Amino acid sequence: MRLVVVGATGRTGGEIVAEAGGRGHDVVGVATSSDSIEDVRVYPNEKLPELLVEADAVIDFTVPEASRAHAEAVAEAGVPYVVGTTGFEEAGLDALWDASETIPVLKASNFARGVQALLEVVAAGVEALPEYDIELTETHHNGKRDAPSGTANAILDAVDEARETELDRTHGREGDHPREDSEIGVHVRRAGNVRGEHELLLAGNDEVLTLTHRAESRRVFAAGAVDAAEWLVGKAPGWYDFGDAL
Numbered sequence: 630m631r632l633v634v635v636g637a638t639g640r641t642g643g644e645i646v647a648e649a650g651g652r653g654h655d656v657v658g659v660a661t662s663s664d665s666i667e668d669v670r671v672y673p674n675e676k677l678p679e680l681l682v683e684a685d686a687v688i689d690f691t692v693p694e695a696s697r698a699h700a701e702a703v704a705e706a707g708v709p710y711v712v713g714t715t716g717f718e719e720a721g722l723d724a725l726w727d728a729s730e731t732i733p734v735l736k737a738s739n740f741a742r743g744v745q746a747l748l749e750v751v752a753a754g755v756e757a758l759p760e761y762d763i764e765l766t767e768t769h770h771n772g773k774r775d776a777p778s779g780t781a782n783a784i785l786d787a788v789d790e791a792r793e794t795e796l797d798r799t800h801g802r803e804g805d806h807p808r809e810d811s812e813i814g815v816h817v818r819r820a821g822n823v824r825g826e827h828e829l830l831l832a833g834n835d836e837v838l839t840l841t842h843r844a845e846s847r848r849v850f851a852a853g854a855v856d857a858a859e860w861l862v863g864k865a866p867g868w869y870d871f872g873d874a875l
């Protein structure tokens with residue numbers, strides 16, 4: 630299929646270009662300026678509407694403000710849209726939901742299959758240990774903009790759903806008071822080139838359970854995003870998540 634990768638010059642976009650090309654797809658890239666990655670042409674952002682005419686699917690790993698604008702163009706062209714960008718404000722998410730009225734939109738904060746499994750395991754663990762304290766730690770490379778990560782937010786939502794309440798998200802911890810039962814600690818680390826680690830710790834009853842996912846390369850995200858695009862072609866307009874494609 631003809632695939633447009635938006636954010637093709639980025640850390641993850643470059644891996645997606647390589648993965649899709651390796652599977653025999655006809656790939657064109659988009660970024661803020663023209664470039665080329667091996668033999669794949671990368672066009673500046675303004676060319677996106679023209680490139681969409683021939684496209685079977687779009688994969689977007691950029692920044693929220695860009696994805697928000699792309700959603701409108703992709704919906705206008707009627708092309709299936711896979712979004713990996715994280716860190717959306719409400720208005721950006723609304724733009725994606727609007728687009729999903731005319732095209733299939735598949736958005737995921739993490740295209741690693743292990744993270745989909747982690748979300749299920751988190752729900753089971755939290756339900757099984759209702760009184761335990763819970764703390765979340767995520768670690769990423771020093772170039773990451775959004776904090777906490779999109780995956781961390783998805784894990785926090787899964788915890789709230791399992792506990793059937795909204796825990797108070799305590800970002801870092803300082804001062805002079807003990808932990809409240811209603812809290813969930815959220816700890817963010819940014820260092821080096823860490824691809825993405827998420828650890829949920831549950832502690833109580835003189836024991837500790839930790840649930841950890843670690844991406845060992847960005848290829849895992851690229852493979853999942855291309856799987857999602859292949860699956861999304863031909864689907865009805867609507868909102869999909871990565872779990873639907875597995």
Ligand SMILES: NC(=O)C1=CN([C@@H]2O[C@H](COP(=O)(O)OP(=O)(O)OC[C@H]3O[C@@H](n4cnc5c(N)ncnc54)[C@H](OP(=O)(O)O)[C@@H]3O)[C@@H](O)[C@H]2O)C=CC1
Pocket residue numbers: 635636637638639640641642659660661662674690691692693695712713714715716737738739740741775779850
């Ligand atoms: N869902 C998932 O599984 C994953 C999600 N991500 C998310 O993907 C996003 C990108 O991450 P990462 O690859 O590290 O980011 P990078 O900063 O490495 O790359 C960003 C890319 O977006 C491009 N870009 C920026 N603004 C625009 C614009 N207006 N129009 C077109 N392209 C634009 C950049 O182009 P240029 O260089 O020309 O400016 C670059 O190619 C983040 O939100 C991250 O959290 C990351 C990994 C996995």
Ligand SMILES: O=C(O)C1=N[C@H](C(=O)O)C[C@H](O)C1
Pocket residue numbers: 715738739740769770773777778779780781824825826
């Ligand atoms: O920016 C990244 O690198 C990653 N971002 C995603 C997130 O915010 O959860 C997924 C992955 O952890 C890598």
